[in-house]
Amino acid sequence: MTGDCVASAQVLAAWKGFRAFACMACAMWSLAGACQAAQPTYRVGETIFIETGVEAPDRSPTWYAAMVARPYAPVFEMLATQGTQGRYYPYTYPVTLKDLARFHGHDCEGTTHAANAAWVAFKILFPDGIIDRSVLWGISGESPCWSDAVAYLTGARVQYGNLGFFKDKRYSHAIILYRDDTKVAVLATWRQGINNIPGEPVMLPEKVTWLPKITMKDVEALKAVVKKAGGNPTPYQVDLMRYQQWVHVNDILGHPLEDSYQAKVIRDFKWADWIDSDKTMAKPHERSDTRLKNYPYRGRPVEGPQ
Numbered sequence: 001m002t003g004d005c006v007a008s009a010q011v012l013a014a015w016k017g018f019r020a021f022a023c024m025a026c027a028m029w030s031l032a033g034a035c036q037a038a039q040p041t042y043r044v045g046e047t048i049f050i051e052t053g054v055e056a057p058d059r060s061p062t063w064y065a066a067m068v069a070r071p072y073a074p075v076f077e078m079l080a081t082q083g084t085q086g087r088y089y090p091y092t093y094p095v096t097l098k099d100l101a102r103f104h105g106h107d108c109e110g111t112t113h114a115a116n117a118a119w120v121a122f123k124i125l126f127p128d129g130i131i132d133r134s135v136l137w138g139i140s141g142e143s144p145c146w147s148d149a150v151a152y153l154t155g156a157r158v159q160y161g162n163l164g165f166f167k168d169k170r171y172s173h174a175i176i177l178y179r180d181d182t183k184v185a186v187l188a189t190w191r192q193g194i195n196n197i198p199g200e201p202v203m204l205p206e207k208v209t210w211l212p213k214i215t216m217k218d219v220e221a222l223k224a225v226v227k228k229a230g231g232n233p234t235p236y237q238v239d240l241m242r243y244q245q246w247v248h249v250n251d252i253l254g255h256p257l258e259d260s261y262q263a264k265v266i267r268d269f270k271w272a273d274w275i276d277s278d279k280t281m282a283k284p285h286e287r288s289d290t291r292l293k294n295y296p297y298r299g300r301p302v303e304g305p306q
């Protein structure tokens, strides 16, 4: 089988999978009285052909991203638009935790947790495995480690009005990702057992079924000293917390992400119900880079001005 045939078979399989998912989702919602999902912008293999898996992701470990080589470190296949006023690219590019660390400025536990939670949410939002940055909105807690991950993986930005912060602080270590074409919103967070913020609940019900090397019991007293505003930790405690977080991240990425993170579709999602309205821009900028994403092509591949 040629590469093209393999790619076509994968696209067809992805589309069949999507249709099965969509029918199942509609059937479930219909039973509940309403099928709210709108149509996706495109259907790969039917309305557009977007080649994916055509660039090797950067999984070479380095000092600031050792975890990128772990067995379950996520790889995201991203779809963007061409330049500031362009159509969809016909290809995706891969994004890893290493790319995210470079964007965010350092590697940390928060970016990895947020990216892992996004990965399980994307499984629901994009059954074809292609993450369309032109349709996504995102909400996170206030930590830049989490909001940078959401911004980088979705293209959402505060200045567009589509990157928000949770009003309810109990969600500080959760995210919501929302597709504005299908109107589907997904809440995702860690499972009980890998959470490690003292006093903060886990906002979905599932627990881990494996035994993490670092638990809340190990970090609770330490975090109370190191992370407390005005706290006075010893140099050893600062190093120990960093070490524990490094172990924790690498440990988690040795297990399937679904075993450590959970996601749920939010029915009747309303952006304003979830975000802190005090942390929005009064006059967001109008987004222009996605305006012409579905613009017609010239009549022929080579054609002068008409």
Ligand SMILES: [Zn+2]
Pocket: 104, 106, 107, 108, 109, 110, 111, 144, 145
């Ligand atoms: Zn960080």
